[in-house]
Amino acid sequence: xxxxxxxxxxxxxxxxxILTACSSSMHSDDNSSTSTSTLKSxxxxxxxxxxxxxxxxxxxTMDENEYDLFQEKTLKEKFIHENKMIHFAFDDAFxxxxxxxxxxxxxxxxxxxxxxxxxxxxxxxxRGTPEYxxxxxERRAQSVADYLQVLGVQExxxxxxxxxxxxxxxxxHTEEAYAKNRRAVLVY
Numbered sequence: 301x302x303x304x305x306x307x308x309x310x311x312x313x314x315x316x317x318i319l320t321a322c323s324s325s326m327h328s329d330d331n332s333s334t335s336t337s338t339l340k341s342x343x344x345x346x347x348x349x350x351x352x353x354x355x356x357x358x359x360x361t362m363d364e365n366e367y368d369l370f371q372e373k374t375l376k377e378k379f380i381h382e383n384k385m386i387h388f389a390f391d392d393a394f395x396x397x398x399x400x401x402x403x404x405x406x407x408x409x410x411x412x413x414x415x416x417x418x419x420x421x422x423x424x425x426x427r428g429t430p431e432y433x434x435x436x437x438e439r440r441a442q443s444v445a446d447y448l449q450v451l452g453v454q455e456x457x458x459x460x461x462x463x464x465x466x467x468x469x470x471x472x473h474t475e476e477a478y479a480k481n482r483r484a485v486l487v488y
Contacts, residue, residue, distance in 0.1 A: 380409050386444055386484045391428075393439035395447055403444065406486060407451035414454065419487040420444045422462040423469075425478040430464055437462030444484045 386399045395403065410416060422437030441460035449455055470477040 376405065376409060379405060381488075384486045386440075386486070387479065388440055388482045388484070390425075390478070390482065391436070393436065393443040395443055400447075403447050404451060407448050407453050410448065410453045410457055411451075414457070416488060417457050417459070418448075418453075420458065420460045421467075421485040421487060422460065422464075423467060423481055423483045423485065424465050425481040426465045426468070426473075427478065428465075433464035434462050435464075437464045440482075440484045444486070 383402045383405070386395060386402065388394070389396070406418075410418060420441040422439070422441030424433035424436045424440075426433075428436065438460065441462055445458045445460050448458055465481070468477070468481045469483065470480040
């Protein structure tokens with residue numbers, strides 16, 4: 301946590317330092333043949349190198365275990381945010397083996413972050429009546445919610461909604477479009 305605070309501070313104040321360096325006036329001797337713009341450029345480089353050196357000190361204070369945990373957490377969060385769709389077979393709400401590992405990673409993330417809530421949206425393709433597709437979307441969303449809860453996610457962290465066929469991800473009357481539209485989406 302301390303590293304994050306320091307990193308945010310450096311990232312916040314770095315542009316301000318650059319702007320300050322750019323706007324400050326330089327005093328040069330009359331005998332100097334160096335132009336003001338060259339001096340400003342040299343000053344900017346000095347500020348940047350000082351910041352680089354200070355960030356090295358910040359990073360070097362983090363031990364290897366903390367750095368490994370930081371990298372692991374970053375990779376997990378990236379995976380979580382890139383893998384939010386669970387697809388289903390035609391007229392089914394069963395979670396296939398392909399998506400169980402994805403949901404296990406979501407469950408780990410949610411158990412470690414009890415303050416985070418998730419909305420699971422259920423969707424269906426356009427085949428079937430609108431009423432049937434709303435019910436099917438709800439069964440899909442509930443199936444994902446139940447699976448997460450079996451893996452230890454708290455019930456109060458999870459809510460569901462069904463859109464049925466109302467929000468297709470891909471328009472068309474092909475099997476490819478139908479397959480992409482039969483889904484549950486995890487929204488953080």
